[in-house]
Structures are given as structure tokens and as C-alpha cells.
Amino acid sequence: MLIDGCMEKGKDCTSGGAKYDYAGVQGVGMADVGDSLTAINKLVYEWGKITPEDLIKALKTNFKDNEILRNILINSAPKYGNDIEEADEQCVYVAEQYCKCVQGLTSPHGAIYRPGLFCLSSNTPLGRQVCALPSGRLSGTPLGDGGISPKHGMDCAGPTAACKSVARVPQVMAINGVNFNMKFMPTMLKTEEDRQKLVDMIRVYFSMGGVHIQFNVLTAEKLKDAQKQPEAYRNLVVRVAGYSAFFVELDKDIQDEIISRTTQGE
Incomplete structure (x- = not known):
């Protein structure tokens, strides 16, 4: 009733009634794909540490009895989020390809698709549908949070390096929005x-092309304690992705995903 065009056309906004009709289509797992491409490029083709056949077998079996190869994939290949240009460029490529594929397409009802790079909390249930990846990620585990955030635990060079990596992603192409999550130890602030x-870091990040950043300032220990004693943490609010929520009311898989995010200052 309140959206221009629907009453005139006699159609609901989900059926093509809106005068300005857009549909956001979100890309989830950019960091997982980018890190996977980097691992394949470096470890298989440039360095020859892993054969394509061994990698494919490991992925099909979810790295069963092959933890050594998984550790090589995780620890030897450079990762997005550490201000390493060759790793970041793979994520830039993924973001560009996704946005270009979505732009110009329309829904069956005529809504114009607008690409976005954020996942709210869908990276956890979507991860259950995705097999093991060359980045070293295990089958069924959460995909990277936040859309453009570095993968959990992979950004090891500090917050400024993470910001510089994320700023390389062409965020303006994702016109339906992006999410960049960061988590800080309270002692850092x-x-x-x-x-x-922190203020200076945010300003520099935006001057480099960033359009979104959000924070949780808490410890993993506090969140784990909240899982054990939810009645004592009823008022604990966390930033999940594009929204905030009471931590104890979240699904446990989503709670675990928030806990697993890199904590700057640990």
C-alpha cells in the first residue's frame, strides 16, 4: 500500500507492482573462493607442491587422512586480509566477476537485479551445502562472514593490513551493499x-575506497561463557552482519561462527 505503483497496477511489490523495482542478489563466500584460487595458483601451478590429482582427491574425501595437505593449503598459500596484493587480487577478481554477472539481469517479474556482497548470517547455513575447498576449508563449515571480510582466522597481520586488503575490493560495484566485520579485544580500545x-583507521579505510565497516568489541571467552550461562547474558548484544542481535537468542551455529572470527589484539 505504501510503495509507489502497486495500487495503480493492482500488484504486490513482490509481483512486479513497484514503480522502482529492484531485487538484491548477494554474493556469499568471496574470501573462500579467492583464497581457493590463490592456493591453486601458488601451490599447484607456481610452486608444484601439490598435484591436481591429489588436490581433487583430498577435496572429494573432505581431507580424510590428509591433514598434512590441508595444513599446507592453509599455511603455505597467502591469504586475503593480510595486505598481500597477489592474494587480494584473486578476491578482487571474484567480486568483479560476480557483480558483472548480476548487473543487467532482471527477475521474472521485471525487477532489476542489484549485486551485493554480504550474507547477514546465511554464510553458516549456506556453508552446510558447500564441499571442501582448496583454501583448506572443510566441507559443511561456515563460509566467510560479512561478504567482503577476510576468512575467519586467516587475517593475521593486524587490523590495518585487513583494511588495506578489503579496500582493494571494488565495493562500489556491489550497489546493493557490502559487509566488512571486525572484532577487537576490549583492551585495544x-x-x-x-x-x-580506531577513528583514524576508519577514516583512512574510507579514503581508500571502503564503503562499510562494523565492529564487535569483546572476547571469545565472554561469548563462550554466554553460551554456557545464557541467563547471565540476556542483554549481550553482538553485531552479526548487517544487523545486531542478542547473542543468547542466536542459533548455536551462528554463535560459534561469531566466536571463530579473527579477534584483533589476541
């Missing part, structure tokens, strides 16, 4: 000087 550093 105790003083006014510490908080000013």
Missing part, C-alpha cells in the same frame, strides 16, 4: 589514544 587510532 581502553584509552582515548587507542580510540583515536
Whole structure:
């Protein structure tokens, strides 16, 4: 009733009634795909550490009895989120390809598709449908959170390096929005000087082309304790992705995914 065009056409907004009719289509798992491409490029083709046949077998069996190969994939190949240009460029490629594929297409009802790179909390259930990946990710585990965030635990060079990597992604192409999640230890933001550093980092990130960033400032230990004693943490609010929620009301798989995110300052 409140959307222009629907009353005039006699159609609901989900059936093509809106005058300005857009449909957001989100790309989920950009970091997983980018890190996988980097691992294949470096370890299979450039360095020859892994044969294509061994990699395919490991992925089909979810790395069963092949933890050594999985550790090589995780620890030897450079990862998105550490200001390593050759790793970041693979994620840039993935983002560009996705957005270009979506742009210009329309829904069956005529809505114009708008590409986005965010997942809210869908990276956890969607991850259950995805097999093992060359990045070292196990089958069924959550995909990367936030859309353009580095993969959990893979951004090991500090928050400024993570910001520089994410700023390389052409975020303006994802016109339906992006999510970049960061998690800080509270001890990193105790003083006014510490908080000013965060302000400066945010300003520089946006000056480099970033369009979105959001934070959780808490410890993994506190979240784990909230899982054990939910009645004591009823008012604990966390930033999930594009929304905030009471932590104890979230599905346990989503709680675990938030806990697993890289904590800057640990």
C-alpha cells in the first residue's frame, strides 16, 4: 500500500507492482573462493607442491587422512586480509566477476537485479551445502562472514593490513551493499589514544575506497561463557552482519561462527 505503483497496477511489490523495482542478489563466500584460487595458483601451478590429482582427491574425501595437505593449503598459500596484493587480487577478481554477472539481469517479474556482497548470517547455513575447498576449508563449515571480510582466522597481520586488503575490493560495484566485520579485544580500545587510532583507521579505510565497516568489541571467552550461562547474558548484544542481535537468542551455529572470527589484539 505504501510503495509507489502497486495500487495503480493492482500488484504486490513482490509481483512486479513497484514503480522502482529492484531485487538484491548477494554474493556469499568471496574470501573462500579467492583464497581457493590463490592456493591453486601458488601451490599447484607456481610452486608444484601439490598435484591436481591429489588436490581433487583430498577435496572429494573432505581431507580424510590428509591433514598434512590441508595444513599446507592453509599455511603455505597467502591469504586475503593480510595486505598481500597477489592474494587480494584473486578476491578482487571474484567480486568483479560476480557483480558483472548480476548487473543487467532482471527477475521474472521485471525487477532489476542489484549485486551485493554480504550474507547477514546465511554464510553458516549456506556453508552446510558447500564441499571442501582448496583454501583448506572443510566441507559443511561456515563460509566467510560479512561478504567482503577476510576468512575467519586467516587475517593475521593486524587490523590495518585487513583494511588495506578489503579496500582493494571494488565495493562500489556491489550497489546493493557490502559487509566488512571486525572484532577487537576490549583492551585495544581502553584509552582515548587507542580510540583515536580506531577513528583514524576508519577514516583512512574510507579514503581508500571502503564503503562499510562494523565492529564487535569483546572476547571469545565472554561469548563462550554466554553460551554456557545464557541467563547471565540476556542483554549481550553482538553485531552479526548487517544487523545486531542478542547473542543468547542466536542459533548455536551462528554463535560459534561469531566466536571463530579473527579477534584483533589476541
